[in-house]
Amino acid sequence: MKEQDNRHWALLEIADREAPSHTIDLWPRIEARTASGASGRTRERDLRVRRGRLALGVTAALLCAVLLARVPGVRAFADDVIQRMGIAFLDTERHEDAAVQTAMETIRVTPPPSLSIAEIREQVSFPLLVPTWLPDDLTHTHRSIAEYDSEQWEGSGQKITIAYYRTAQHDFEGGVLFLSANDGPISAPPLLAASREQPAVVNGQPGIYVHGGWRDDGRGDPNTRHGILQWDDQADDAYLTWTQDGVTYLLAAHNLGLDLEDLVRIATSMTAG
Amino acid sequence: MDETEAVVRLKEGNIAALRTLIERHQVEAVQAAVLITRDRALAEDIVQSAFVRSYERIHQFDASRPFRPWFLRIVINDALKAVAKQQRHVSLDDPGNPSCPQLIEWLEASSNGPEDDVQRRELRDAIRAALNALSPRQRAAVVLRYYLNLSERETAREMGCAPGTVKWHLHVARDRLRSLLSPYAP
Numbered sequence: 001m002k003e004q005d006n007r008h009w010a011l012l013e014i015a016d017r018e019a020p021s022h023t024i025d026l027w028p029r030i031e032a033r034t035a036s037g038a039s040g041r042t043r044e045r046d047l048r049v050r051r052g053r054l055a056l057g058v059t060a061a062l063l064c065a066v067l068l069a070r071v072p073g074v075r076a077f078a079d080d081v082i083q084r085m086g087i088a089f090l091d092t093e094r095h096e097d098a099a100v101q102t103a104m105e106t107i108r109v110t111p112p113p114s115l116s117i118a119e120i121r122e123q124v125s126f127p128l129l130v131p132t133w134l135p136d137d138l139t140h141t142h143r144s145i146a147e148y149d150s151e152q153w154e155g156s157g158q159k160i161t162i163a164y165y166r167t168a169q170h171d172f173e174g175g176v177l178f179l180s181a182n183d184g185p186i187s188a189p190p191l192l193a194a195s196r197e198q199p200a201v202v203n204g205q206p207g208i209y210v211h212g213g214w215r216d217d218g219r220g221d222p223n224t225r226h227g228i229l230q231w232d233d234q235a236d237d238a239y240l241t242w243t244q245d246g247v248t249y250l251l252a253a254h255n256l257g258l259d260l261e262d263l264v265r266i267a268t269s270m271t272a273g
Numbered sequence: 274m275d276e277t278e279a280v281v282r283l284k285e286g287n288i289a290a291l292r293t294l295i296e297r298h299q300v301e302a303v304q305a306a307v308l309i310t311r312d313r314a315l316a317e318d319i320v321q322s323a324f325v326r327s328y329e330r331i332h333q334f335d336a337s338r339p340f341r342p343w344f345l346r347i348v349i350n351d352a353l354k355a356v357a358k359q360q361r362h363v364s365l366d367d368p369g370n371p372s373c374p375q376l377i378e379w380l381e382a383s384s385n386g387p388e389d390d391v392q393r394r395e396l397r398d399a400i401r402a403a404l405n406a407l408s409p410r411q412r413a414a415v416v417l418r419y420y421l422n423l424s425e426r427e428t429a430r431e432m433g434c435a436p437g438t439v440k441w442h443l444h445v446a447r448d449r450l451r452s453l454l455s456p457y458a459p
Contacts, residue, residue: 011420014401015304019313026299026321027292033325034288113333146353161434172426178435213437214444229444237437252435 114142124158126183126247133269135256138164138177158182166256177266178252192239193224193231200240200260202267207242209260238263280336283328291328294340299324301421302348308416309352311405319355323347345421349413356409407446414442 121128123145142163159182167174192210200207213235214220220230240263241250249270251263274282274293282290299320306316327334327344334343404412410432417428418439425443429436 010397010400011308011416012304013397014404015308015420017397018311018401019300019303019307019316021300021304024300024303024317026303026317026324027295030291030295030321030324031288033321034291034328146350170430172429172436176435214440216440226444229440235437237435252438254435254437 115144117143120145120160124160126181127245127272128160128181128247129244129249129270129272130162131179131266131269132271132273133266134164134177135258135262137166138175138256140165140168140170142170173255175255176253177256177258178250178254180250180252181247183247193226195224196231196233198260200242200264202240202242202264203244205242205244207240207267209263210239211237211259213237240264240267242267276340277336280331280334280340283331284334284336288328291324294327294344295324298341298344302345305345305416305420306348306352308404308420309349309409309412310356315355316352319351320348323351342427349417353409353413411442411446414439415446418443 115123117128117130120143142165144161146159146161159180162179163170164177164179165171165174166176170176193212193214196210196212198209198211200209212231212233214226214229215232215235216229218230220232222230224231236253236255236257238253238256238258238260239250240260241248243249249267251266253263274290276294276297279290279293283294302320302323303313303316306319307313310316310319323344326347334340404415407415413432414428417423417432418425425436425439429439432439432442
């Protein structure tokens with residue numbers, strides 16, 4: 001903790017020297033920008049679109065109700081219900097609840113917004129394969145594109161990452177599978193122990209599989225270390241990487257209990273469909 | 274006005290609430306962006322645009338959640354994108370890069386930082402120069418972990434990678450800093 005405090009202290013000093021806190025005042029410029037109407041217009045446009053959609057929905061519902069009321073069968077059914085019950089009850093309490101829920105409803109978006117496969121394919125220049133088979137419980141997906149330094153790494157400078165989580169909260173400890181793809185060597189390769197590499201084959205292409213992970217609490221294998229990190233074969237991490245059609249793929253599973261067979265099954269299920 | 278109230282008011286279109294959020298988060302956001310981009314003007318542009326985008330998209334934000342992580346994520350991602358576009362590389366041969374005998378010890382030590390003002394300044398300047406030589410993602414990992422004080426797990430979430438990969442980024446960053454600073458060791 002002290003070591004981290006030291007680094008925090010140093011970074012704070014560096015940051016405060018390069019951007020002294022008393023000189024940072026973004027409000028006037030942001031106020032000018034928002035007052036100029038650019039962002040206001042965007043919001044107003046959004047609101048207009050949403051109001052328009054709401055109005056369209058209400059009009060359509062009213063139209064349907066009027067048309068249905070004119071259908072003899074529907075009208076007869078309604079008359080029959082009213083005659084038999086003597087009175088028609090409206091569940092106002094429930095109705096109010098529904099109204100409140102609609103008013104309070106918030107759109108839960110995990111930022112940055114997850115992209116669709118189609119959006120990803122529009123933005124990158126290389127073909128992307130995605131799994132058609134995954135363990136059943138990996139139902140929460142988040143897709144993103146990251147930029148990397150294409151001077152340091154080969155490829156277009158874009159890396160696609162798709163994360164498949166077990167939980168809606170995108171909790172790592174709940175289990176997560178990452179699929180990353182880029183048209184060159186892996187842009188941010190996880191440091192894996194070379195001594196644990198196992199050969200694998202994915203669609204006839206050679207690949208590398210590694211099971212385990214690094215830990216920094218001194219409880220790993222003292223003979224397999226990198227600085228303060230020690231390799232732990234028992235860590236529930238599994239990696240499979242291979243190259244196909246010029247695209248390098250990496251599957252990284254954390255806390256999912258997956259092994260080589262599972263990762264190869266996921267990899268071989270990947271299609272452009 | 275507290276942060277939750279500011280978000281709720283902003284959702285209602287009250288632009289004054291944006292000022293509350295700006296005043297609360299602008300320093301941390303600009304400084305984090307500066308550490309990644311190494312460019313004050315660019316950092317301010319990034320954060321300014323991030324605030325305007327937050328305002329435009331505030332209806333997508335769940336007011337029951339804290340604003341800071343959502344906003345800083347936008348800033349960090351935008352900073353990384355901006356640096357990738359600029360492809361700027363600052364040389365370590367910066368004449369303003371002084372020697373400092375305590376650097377290596379300090380990076381791995383558990384003791385407190387140097388007490389002496391001159392030593393502190395030398396150390397800070399040398400680390401700043403070395404920071405420039407890291408890749409943007411390594412800098413982002415260092416900033417998230419050691420400037421914003423996120424845990425490794427939180428850092429992994431922000432960077433969209435496994436916790437083991439963050440350990441790797443931080444370890445490589447520390448290794449690289451150490452080797453870059455070694456000429457200044459005794």
